[in-house]
């Protein structure tokens with residue numbers, strides 16, 4: 197390929213020290229990461245973290261104020277034309293024409309990708325088939341369910357057979373079943389060798405799909421690594437439970453200070469406590485239960501679980517990614 | 528050649544997975560670029576027109592409103608408005624309504640572009656190797672078709688309520704062409720508004736308001752001479768009056784040359800200012 201992208205052997209996506217300000221809002225302060233070809237990077241962060249801004253810079257929609265980014269060796273600012281040949285984007289909102297059918301939507305994208313009439317038609321057919329939309333192909337997209345619209349949007353981003361795909365919160369707003377469906381589709385896609393950059397507020401989603409996770413908060417990368425490595429930073433399992441009466445939850449939390457491998461965490465919304473056990477292990481479980489029992493508290497819905505990325509987030513930032521966790525994923 | 532791996536094997540990518548793609552836009556002459564840009568624009572024109580055929584109520588309403596104006600002014604206000612023009616008030620009114628409707632038709636341009644930005648459609652297009660001009664040009668071409676259809680329906684209704692051309696067929700065609708050109712010029716302003724505001728609801732609320740003073744404080748419905756002096760100064764010299772006077776001259780006769788020149792200069796001025804502004808807003812969207 198032309199330019200510095202010729203015989204590119206480096207990472208599919210390379211981002212260094214990106215900074216971007218909108219008026220007084222510092223959307224990105226310092227974001228750097230790399231994505232190896234054929235792997236999935238999960239860009240994880242709460243509302244306003246800077247995920248969309250990062251994706252918009254990488255997809256040539258916004259110019260960074262500082263720093264540099266390349267896609268397959270092509271600079272997103274100076275070689276935007278080349279970059280656009282290589283990427284696909286499914287943005288945060290579904291960019292679908294409601295009044296047109298799924299087939300028409302995809303065919304138009306194909307024409308705009310300069311596939312030519314026949315190839316655009318064939319490509320639309322293939323993608324409809326693949327995304328389970330063949331039966332609904334000739335119905336207006338308006339009549340599609342949320343999950344189908346998301347799949348159609350994803351299909352549209354694939355019309356040009358991109359080498360690097362960007363999905364900005366692909367499953368936000370979907371019910372758990374549609375989310376799992378879409379995860380399946382994304383996994384298949386990745387198995388085919390596409391490099392994927394995926395943003396999500398769902399900690400489980402990054403865990404389920406990503407090879408590497410970059411955690412952003414307030415425009416800064418606060419952690420990066422495999423989901424497993426991140427979990428190891430929290431260390432060990434987490435004890436989770438509710439107490440009866442629920443009104444004494446705070447009291448319970450105070451009782452458990454110093455028992456685990458970190459302070460107990462109170463989730464007032466769900467009325468649950470979680471205690472990182474870490475190296476304290478089973479001894480901590482016993483100690484915790486004894487203390488609660490002595491205080492006359494009954495334990496309800498006790499669970500021992502592997503630390504989630506939610507716990508990682510808490511450890512890293514000191515605050516919970518509250519708004520970031522979909523209620524339907526909470527149990 | 529590139530080390531890009533084969534991807535998407537289940538789908539057989541239509542592009543070869545390695546090597547420079549024969550895509551336009553790079554290393555191609557300006558003529559080829561222009562052809563590609565026109566092709567992209569026409570694809571979007573077809574899309575916009577397809578959408579209209581799916582939403583018949585939209586087309587209906589965009590015609591019903593001006594038809595209502597024709598009927599209201601012809602039968603309700605018309606009797607109270609005195610003009611000296613061959614054929615009476617209906618001949619005065621029709622070119623005015625044609626001009627006003629052409630301007631009002633731009634509202635949906637602003638709405639549609641704001642919606643496309645808000646929904647992320649523009650993001651998708653801008654991240655593709657397609658012409659930057661296509662969204663705007665494609666929309667304007669479709670608007671040209673829509674305007675022509677609207678103008679012809681409006682003329683038919685006007686004829687039904689008594690309007691008659693007092694000039695030749697050449698002038699009549701000229702009138703429709705000028706009305707469409709005027710409507711398109713206003714569409715570039717509306718396009719800029721839609722692309723700059725980027726919020727469908729805000730555009731829905733404010734997208735039309737600026738056109739009310741411009742079209743009503745003009746010679747569209749009443750002679751400018753009937754307005755108070757301070758208002759006349761504005762009414763006489765603003766582009767809507769100038770274009771409508773020219774439309775009227777083309778319909779029922781009158782001094783063509785002066786208004787014709789002025790109209791052309793105004794339209795060129797509007798397009799010359801607002802197309803670059805709209806393009807800039809699109810790039811920043």
Ligand SMILES: Nc1ncnc2c1ncn2[C@@H]1O[C@H](COP(=O)(O)OP(=O)(O)OP(=O)(O)O)[C@@H](O)[C@H]1O
Pocket residue numbers: 218219221222223241242243244245246247248249250288397
């Ligand atoms: N065009 C813009 N103008 C002004 N501020 C902006 C603009 N785009 C983003 N911001 C601000 O920059 C910050 C980062 O926004 P961004 O959309 O990148 O976050 P995000 O991580 O995608 O959030 P979410 O999960 O809500 O989508 C936010 O404070 C946002 O308000």
Ligand SMILES: [Mg+2]
Pocket residue numbers: 247248249288364
């Ligand atoms: Mg976002």
